[in-house]
Amino acid sequence: MKNKTFTGSVYKNAVQxxxxxxxxxxxxxxxxxxxxxxxxxxxxxxxxxxxxxxxxPALIPLFIVGLILGAFILSVxxxxxxxxxxxxxxxxxxxxxxVVRFKWWKDATAMxxxxxxxxxxxxxxxxxxxxxxxxxxxxDGVSAVSRRNEMIRRYQITGGACAGLAVAxxxxxxGMAFAFEEAHKRFTPEVFICAxxxxxxxxxxxxxxxxxxxxxxxxxxxxxxxxxxALKDYLFVVLSAVVCGLFGVLLxxxxxxxxxxxxxxxxxxxxxxxxxxxxxxxxxxxxxxxxTINVMGGGHDFIETLGSLATRETPKIFGLPIIWTLxxxxxxxxxxxxxxxxxxxxxxxxxxxxxxxxxxxxLTSEVWVLLGMNPSAKDTLIMICMASFFATxxxxxxxxxxxxxxxxxxxxxxxxxxxxxxxxxxxxDIARTDSIYETLLEQFVEESGAHTNKEKVKxxxxxxxxxxxxxxxxxxxxxxxxxxxxxxxxxDESVFPEGGTVxxxxxxxxxxxxxxxxxxxxxxxxxxxGVE
Numbered sequence: 001m002k003n004k005t006f007t008g009s010v011y012k013n014a015v016q017x018x019x020x021x022x023x024x025x026x027x028x029x030x031x032x033x034x035x036x037x038x039x040x041x042x043x044x045x046x047x048x049x050x051x052x053x054x055x056x057p058a059l060i061p062l063f064i065v066g067l068i069l070g071a072f073i074l075s076v077x078x079x080x081x082x083x084x085x086x087x088x089x090x091x092x093x094x095x096x097x098x099v100v101r102f103k104w105w106k107d108a109t110a111m112x113x114x115x116x117x118x119x120x121x122x123x124x125x126x127x128x129x130x131x132x133x134x135x136x137x138x139x140d141g142v143s144a145v146s147r148r149n150e151m152i153r154r155y156q157i158t159g160g161a162c163a164g165l166a167v168a169x170x171x172x173x174x175g176m177a178f179a180f181e182e183a184h185k186r187f188t189p190e191v192f193i194c195a196x197x198x199x200x201x202x203x204x205x206x207x208x209x210x211x212x213x214x215x216x217x218x219x220x221x222x223x224x225x226x227x228x229x230a231l232k233d234y235l236f237v238v239l240s241a242v243v244c245g246l247f248g249v250l251l252x253x254x255x256x257x258x259x260x261x262x263x264x265x266x267x268x269x270x271x272x273x274x275x276x277x278x279x280x281x282x283x284x285x286x287x288x289x290x291x292t293i294n295v296m297g298g299g300h301d302f303i304e305t306l307g308s309l310a311t312r313e314t315p316k317i318f319g320l321p322i323i324w325t326l327x328x329x330x331x332x333x334x335x336x337x338x339x340x341x342x343x344x345x346x347x348x349x350x351x352x353x354x355x356x357x358x359x360x361x362x363l364t365s366e367v368w369v370l371l372g373m374n375p376s377a378k379d380t381l382i383m384i385c386m387a388s389f390f391a392t393x394x395x396x397x398x399x400x401x402x403x404x405x406x407x408x409x410x411x412x413x414x415x416x417x418x419x420x421x422x423x424x425x426x427x428x429d430i431a432r433t434d435s436i437y438e439t440l441l442e443q444f445v446e447e448s449g450a451h452t453n454k455e456k457v458k459x460x461x462x463x464x465x466x467x468x469x470x471x472x473x474x475x476x477x478x479x480x481x482x483x484x485x486x487x488x489x490x491x492d493e494s495v496f497p498e499g500g501t502v503x504x505x506x507x508x509x510x511x512x513x514x515x516x517x518x519x520x521x522x523x524x525x526x527x528x529x530g531v532e
Contacts, residue, residue, distance in 0.1 A: 014193055020152065021159040021197030024142045028135035028163040028198065029205025035112055035134055036168055037213065039127040042119040043297045050122050050289055050296065060290075064283065070121045071282040074114060075274040078344060081110040082448055085344035087129025088115075089182075090441035092136040096158045096183040098481040098524075099445060104144060108137035111346065118347035119297060123285035124336040125347030126298025128168045132178075132350075135164020139198070150480065150524035158183050159194040163202030169351075170219020171406035172199045177399040182437065188478055190468070220407040221300075223307025224379040229416045233377050236368040240381055241388045241420040244360050245427025248392030251334060251356070252433045258342030259443070281343035288332040292317045292325075295332050298348060299355025302329070303386070306362045308379050314362075326363040333359065341440070357389025358382050380413045387417050388424035395428060395435035397421045454482065457518045458511065459525060465505040467530030475499035480524045482514040 053063050078085050083102065085091070088111055094100040115130040139160025143153035158179050166175025179195040180187045210217035229237060262280075267273045289296045293315055305314040317325045337352045339345075361382035369375050387400040394400075400421045405411055463469060469477045474485055474497055488495040489508035495501065503509070509529070515521040526532075 014189075016152065017155060017190060017193045018197045020142060020146060020148065020156055021194040022201045023146075024139040024156045024159045024194075025163045025198035025201030025203075026205050027142060028138040028160045029167055029202035030209060031108065031112075031134050031138050032131045032164045032167040032202070033206045033209040035116075035131060036127050037210075037215065038112075038116055039119055042116045046120050046122040046289075046296060047293065050293065053290060063286070063290075067121060067282050067286045068279050070117060071279040072275050073117060074282070074346060075271065075278040077110055077114045078278075078346060079271060079274055081106060082444075083107045084111045084114060084133070084346045085444065086341060086440060087126075087347065087349045087437075088133025089129045089350070090437045090444055092133050092157070092161050093183055093437060094441050094445065095136060095140065096154055096161065098150070098154055099441070100448070102137055102140040102157070104137040104141035108134050108141070111137070114346045115348065118345060121282060121286060122289040122296045123282065123345065123347055124289075124295055124297070124299070124333055124340060124352050125285075125345070126300075126351035127348055128165060128298065128350035129348030130346070131164040131168035131348070132161050133164070135167070135202070136161040138164075149527045150520050151478070151527050154478070154480075155190055155194040156198075158191060159198030162195045163198040165350075166199045167202050167206045169403070169407065170203075170217070171403055172203050174399055174403040174406055175199045175202075177402050178396070181396040181399050182394070182435070186476070186478075188476055190478065220409060221303060221307065221383075223304045223310040224383060224408055225308050225376075226380045226383065226408055226410045226412045227376055228412060229377055229380055230374055233368075233373050234416065234419070236364075236371075236373045236377070237381065237384055237416045237420055238423060239368070240361060240364045240385050241423035242427065243364055244357055244385050244388040244420070245392045245424040247334075247356075247360060248389050248424060249428060249431040249433055251338060252393055252428070252431075252436055254334075254338045255341045255436065256439065256443075258338055262342055277343045278345065281339040281345050284339050285336045285345075288336050291332065292329060294325075294329045295336055298351030299333065299358075300351055303355055303358045303382075306358055306382055323363065323366045326359055326366070330356065330359045330363060341436075353390055353393055354386050357386035360389060361385025380416065383408055383413060384417050384420035388420040390424075391421040392424035392428040392433075393436050395425065395433075395438070397425045454514045454516045455518070457513050457515065457521070458486075459513065459522055460508060460510045461526060461529050461531050463503050463505055463507045463509060464530035467503075467505070467528065469503045469528050469530075470505050471502065473500050473502055477503070477528060479528070480513075480515070480521055483521070483525065484512045486510045486512045 083091050095102050111130050111133050118125040136157045139156035143156045162175040162179045166172045176195040262277045265273050294302045317328050365378040365381045383404050387404045391397040391400040404417050485497040487510040488497050513521050
């Protein structure tokens with residue numbers, strides 16, 4: 001009877017997650033699809049404006065004034081709505097774990113508008129990070145309106161984030177992998193259920209939205225012809241992956257070096273300091289984009305020009321050979337991205353990082369061909385470097401591999417991609433770099449002072465037979481952030497809790513919690529343990 005009851009409880013919980021995950025997917029699909037459509041118009045508008053300025057250099061002083069005014073708007077926005085700082089992915093990860101909390105309507109609206117402004121100003125700004133943030137906000141909104149408990153709320157935020165990423169890049173499996181590798185850094189049935197239900201309905205909704213607007217919902221990279229890598233060319237794969245790993249470590253270190261420099265800017269009035277930091281980043285991005293269109297936007301169009309099947313060539317800089325053009329783009333795109341992240345400009349950095357990796361791949365492949373690499377391997381090497389660089393900086397190797405497969409529609413280069421990703425990840429590990437989003441989240445929490453408002457509380461509850469935690473190891477339960485299991489009493493005997501300790505019905509479990517909302521924390525733990 002207990003087994004049937006437990007199975008019924010799990011079934012009921014799964015149905016609830018699927019239902020609300022699907023609703024979250026629909027709303028995330030609508031919001032993120034509309035956002036990406038607007039982002040395309042913003043990028044096209046920025047391209048037209050920058051082309052006009054290049055043809056009329058006398059307007060550059062007025063153009064600079066416009067950038068500074070735009071920087072003022074951005075600085076005011078992040079002061080009023082701190083949750084939209086940067087790409088929004090670090091804050092989203094924090095919300096999925098209960099470290100920070102969304103004000104869903106305010107955060108989604110602000111990120112929608114302000115990140116579009118960043119794209120329109122011609123910065124190195126993608127739509128993917130804000131899409132994750134907007135999708136997660138929709139999940140939080142659905143939870144708030146439907147009055148779900150704290151645990152379901154975090155699952156819905158996760159589902160919304162997955163749907164946001166999947167809709168933005170057209171890669172549903174990558175969106176789901178994001179939940180396991182980045183958002184929660186673990187696999188549980190509940191995370192899987194909320195991820196797949198939200199992603200499926202998000203992708204279906206995207207198709208409907210684009211159909212209504214008469215647009216093509218295509219995504220991914222279509223200009224690459226991926227084939228097998230010859231055994232003799234694996235050496236070049238290894239060398240390129242090493243370059244990506246080293247460059248990824250350099251970019252990681254540079255971001256936080258710039259952030260430390262910006263933290264020393266302290267004017268009498270704090271908002272003036274924010275404006276100055278934002279102005280520096282925006283001016284660098286704007287002026288570099290005047291030099292070459294390849295710096296603008298996320299970089300999807302730039303990546304497409306690198307493929308052998310591209311309908312147009314990569315725009316040359318000052319008529320220089322392609323190898324020098326790629327080198328300049330790599331330097332300018334990297335500097336702009338570093339300053340954007342260092343100043344917390346509200347803009348996506350997900351695709352810009354892929355563009356940097358692809359640029360490294362295109363640059364090194366030009367060199368390797370001169371040294372004997374088969375030219376037919378260039379397209380594959382570009383994709384390998386894109387994944388390797390991403391894995392180095394974000395520390396999400398599985399997501400990187402899946403993303404390349406989904407966005408190129410090919411399983412052919414799977415082994416060399418895995419090799420490249422492994423080398424990049426390994427170099428990042430040797431250099432002691434964490435996921436850049438994880439580190440940015442830690443700094444955001446530190447800067448926002450969220451940790452200073454927390455108090456230490458203790459709870460003791462008995463795990464009920466209906467609990468979703470029954471039969472699971474402690475480490476496999478999605479406890480709220482700040483919870484530590486300190487003691488278990490089982491059959492009147494004390495059990496020392498470890499990560500692998502399995503929770504059984506009737507266990508009396510003691511918790512030590514660090515939280516700014518003790519009542520919400522108590523409700524969350526009680527729900528997990530099935531306590532009425």
